[in-house]
Amino acid sequence: xxxxxxxxxxxxxxxxxxxxxxxxxxxxxxxxxxxxxxxxxxxxxxxxxxxxxxxxxxxxxxxxxxxxxxxxxxxxxxxxxxxxxxxxxxxxxxxxxxxxxxxxxxxxxxxxxxxxxxxxxxxxxxxxxxxxxxxxxxxxxxxxxxxxxxxxxxxxxxxxxxxxxxxxxxxxxxxxxxxxxxxxxxxxxxxxxxxxxxxxxxxxxxxxxxxxxxxxxxxxxxxxxxxxxxxxxxxxxxxxxxxxxxxxxxx
Amino acid sequence: xxxxxxxxxxxxxxxxxxxxxxxxxxxxxxxxxxxxxxxxxxxxxxxxxxxxxxxxxxxxxxxxxxxxxxxxxxxxxxxxxxxxxxxxxxxxxxxxxxxxxxxxxxxxxxxxxxxxxxxxxxxxxxxxxxxxxxxxxxxxxxxxxxxxxxxxxxxxxxxxxxxxxxxxxxxxxxxxxxxxxxxxxxxxxxxxxxxxxxxxxxxxxxxxxxxxxxxxxxxxxxxxxxxxxxxxxxxxxxxxxxxxxxxxxxxxxxxxxxxxxxxxxxxxxxxxxxxxxxxxxxxxxxxxxxxxxxxxxxxxxxxxx
Numbered sequence: 001x002x003x004x005x006x007x008x009x010x011x012x013x014x015x016x017x018x019x020x021x022x023x024x025x026x027x028x029x030x031x032x033x034x035x036x037x038x039x040x041x042x043x044x045x046x047x048x049x050x051x052x053x054x055x056x057x058x059x060x061x062x063x064x065x066x067x068x069x070x071x072x073x074x075x076x077x078x079x080x081x082x083x084x085x086x087x088x089x090x091x092x093x094x095x096x097x098x099x100x101x102x103x104x105x106x107x108x109x110x111x112x113x114x115x116x117x118x119x120x121x122x123x124x125x126x127x128x129x130x131x132x133x134x135x136x137x138x139x140x141x142x143x144x145x146x147x148x149x150x151x152x153x154x155x156x157x158x159x160x161x162x163x164x165x166x167x168x169x170x171x172x173x174x175x176x177x178x179x180x181x182x183x184x185x186x187x188x189x190x191x192x193x194x195x196x197x198x199x200x201x202x203x204x205x206x207x208x209x210x211x212x213x214x215x216x217x218x219x220x221x222x223x224x225x226x227x228x229x230x231x232x233x234x235x236x237x238x239x240x241x242x243x244x245x246x247x248x249x250x251x
Numbered sequence: 252x253x254x255x256x257x258x259x260x261x262x263x264x265x266x267x268x269x270x271x272x273x274x275x276x277x278x279x280x281x282x283x284x285x286x287x288x289x290x291x292x293x294x295x296x297x298x299x300x301x302x303x304x305x306x307x308x309x310x311x312x313x314x315x316x317x318x319x320x321x322x323x324x325x326x327x328x329x330x331x332x333x334x335x336x337x338x339x340x341x342x343x344x345x346x347x348x349x350x351x352x353x354x355x356x357x358x359x360x361x362x363x364x365x366x367x368x369x370x371x372x373x374x375x376x377x378x379x380x381x382x383x384x385x386x387x388x389x390x391x392x393x394x395x396x397x398x399x400x401x402x403x404x405x406x407x408x409x410x411x412x413x414x415x416x417x418x419x420x421x422x423x424x425x426x427x428x429x430x431x432x433x434x435x436x437x438x439x440x441x442x443x444x445x446x447x448x449x450x451x452x453x454x455x456x457x458x459x460x461x462x463x464x465x466x467x468x469x470x471x472x473x474x475x476x477x478x479x480x481x482x483x484x485x486x487x488x489x490x491x492x493x494x495x496x497x498x499x500x501x502x503x504x505x506x507x508x509x510x511x512x513x514x515x516x517x518x519x520x521x522x523x524x525x526x527x528x529x530x531x532x533x534x535x536x537x538x539x540x541x542x543x544x545x546x547x548x549x550x551x552x553x554x555x556x
Contacts (some may be wrong), residue, residue, distance in 0.1 A: 001360070002363050003363075004363040006366075010346045013353065034412075077348075083344055083345075083347075084344035085346060088344040090328065091309075091338045092358070092361040092362050093331075192314075196543060248310065
């Protein structure tokens, strides 16, 4: 695929030369994990008798990976359009698919590194996550989820024309979604109507799938449902993203 | 649609129009650029030059009219046509935090041409070899502009669009770029470019189109434009040699003014006036200034003082 390697290489170099952004992308969900871990330290969830960390770790991890994918691609797309980088690419024979594939590759690298670090910290004794045997299923689930959230980021980055716009729109999408999807506290604690709404949100399925695979909260059916739902969301959002995509701010 | 078959035409535009709201940015422009031609687009800011170039490049879509680029329509995006075009936009676009060399390599790879060679060649072409490892953000305005030009040439395109390529360049860099552009023309490339430097257009272009308010008001070789404009020649005589009154009495002199230590005689009959001056006071210290493209331009764009 022409241009894929070039764009991925340029993206990796750009990220490697902006370690502040990389550091805080990794640190952001970890800060949440530690804060929630300390707040609920020693508490057990009644029905299962398992530690609260088994709830919160998959949830915060899911939100962290999704958030990084959305913000990363949204900022890049907006910036590339403002800086005429997209027009430059538009004038080369590189297909749009290469542009998207390179951003996907970068988001996957970031997402997997984030996950590795996050799970590593969650396993520390003071947080005490216990890894279920099905944890490897988290990886294909993340690969699917990153498609869906990358597509959301593309939509945000196509709609917003300024960094402030990207931050406003992406936060407005991602923060409420994180709460309603149960990233920070169990969906069971919510009123039933809100729990029903959460079924329409992609992050809900990533949370459930991550909880089932990583912490064994749920069975394989849960993982399969999550994968199917994330696949569906990916198709839907990708279709919208391709419709709203613009090579330049003016036509 | 690509209009009538014109195998030797690099660009054919017929009655191209583009409006932004009530502004007619391009208001019925037709022109034809031959292959191998160096074609200049001149005009005041806001005349529609950039819009016109962007319509040729396929970056903007005309409201009506036909555009043919190397025999193909520029829109929709045609990945078979794109490698044959080289585009430098006014706003220099660089990949964040890369060095000049890395940026050129990235662009070359987007075109699918050997990256290291294209980068070496491009850097040398625009005199940036010394700054190859400097980050694009750290380059000066002129260096950025030169890098943007090198990016447009990375894949050795047939048809090159340059939008004010010399705007941020110092005189030396500007002359260096002239050399590059002449070499490209010598190698048979077609160049379409916009500029505000009239001397440059006169020195480089085979033909120029002067665009005012979205219309072509003149289109010819610089020589024909200057010759056909009927502009007077100025004969400058040092002030201490002749009085304005006496100068005004010479047959063939249309207007007399005093400027910069000289009595300036405007005439359409240069030979007659010089001959008369020779008889009256001799020609020592007398200079003649023929009209140049800038005079023609100022007259056509209505900006003459």
